[in-house]
Amino acid sequence: MDQQLLVFVTVVEKQNFSRAAETLHMTQPAVSQHIQMLERSVGTKLLNRSNKYVHLNKAGEIVYHHAKEILGLYTKMRNLVDDLTNTATGELSIGASYTFGEYVLPHIIARLREQFPLIKPTITIGNTYEIEELMTNNQIDVGIVEGEIKSKKLHVEDIAEDFMSIIVSGKHPFAMHKDLTLQDLQNETWIVREKGSGTREATDGMFEKFQFSPKDMMEFGSTQIIKESVEAGLGVSLLSHWAIHKELKLEKLAILKIQGFPIIRKFSLVTPSTKFQTKASEVFVTLLKDKEGYNII
Structure with missing residues (x-):
């Protein structure tokens, strides 16, 4: 069964029987046979086939999700x-x-x-x-x-501390100020990470803690893009010291000196409960x- 699942997952991810066969070092008829055996085993078709590609149907989506989990468990068992x-x-x-x-x-x-x-x-x-x-x-x-x-x-176990500060371009007028408050940044454009990221979670928590609501906000999906945008003068952001230490040394970015900062958060180690x-x-x-x-x- 594990071989059938491996073949099935490979076909799904390659979206093609020929590419899956090449990846698995098998013949295409052998790949097709494994898929047919799996479909007979579960009692229904799992793939919609076209001339070039294959796609999951609803039953296939269920089997694919659980096949990934089963194969992961099998690999862990073998390694142990x-x-x-x-x-x-x-x-x-x-x-x-x-x-x-x-x-x-x-x-x-x-x-x-x-x-x-x-x-x-x-x-x-x-x-x-x-x-x-x-x-x-x-x-x-x-x-x-x-x-x-x-x-x-x-x-979940905390393993290290992370320090986060508000950053601006090294050329920003605020870069040399020493007595700023968060309210001084009310009219700045805030560049933030996407929902679901730890950095966005920390940023939203900071807004809530200081009862601060920015007038203008842009959402980017990469810390690197945020750094480049801040350096270019597009706005300000809250980022980890780990992420900006090179830019600070080159004076491309600057940390604003604001009371209550840096914010400290935790890096957490996540492992299975076993x-x-x-x-x-x-x-x-x-x-x-x-x-x-x-x-x-």
Whole structure:
């Protein structure tokens, strides 16, 4: 059954029997046979076929969602059994929200590869909501987020502090002021992340805490785009010190000195609520909890 599910998932993601066969190193008739066997097993058709592409029908969407979860669990089971007799090795799937994933995680991975070269990490970057979904569906081994995790089925543990400040272009008139208040920024354009991200959650929390309502706001889906936009003078933003340390050194961005800032939030480690972990996951979590790994600024 696991082979049928693997073939099915591959066909869905490649949207084509020929490409799936090439990926799986199988013949196209063999791929078709696995799909037919799976459809007979569940008692209904799962795919809508056209000349070039295949698409999921409603039943296929259900099977695809659960197949991804089953394959994820199967991989974890196999890795756990392998770990009984082997050292830390194999695949490690990591999910991280943008700030941690883009500005902190690469340094942690470099230390991991130096100490455990047989571990092969893969990284998925997404907002907090997306990382929570991946973990819930057993598609990643470890998650690191800066937003709030809603699910009660996951284990969440704070691992580091993150400092957030309001930033402007290094050429902004406010860059040299030392006695600003948040109300001085009422007429500025605020550039914020999308709903679901930890940075947006922190920004909305800041607005609520200070009872502040900006008159103009733009929403962007990338921290890098926000930094470039602020540097270009399009507006102001609330960002993590991790994300802006290079621009601060080059004086392209400036932190505003406002009472009540920086805001402190937590980076959180997210793992399945189970006592079983692969050795690869264990050594990675140990590195995450080593505070020396965060001395990158």
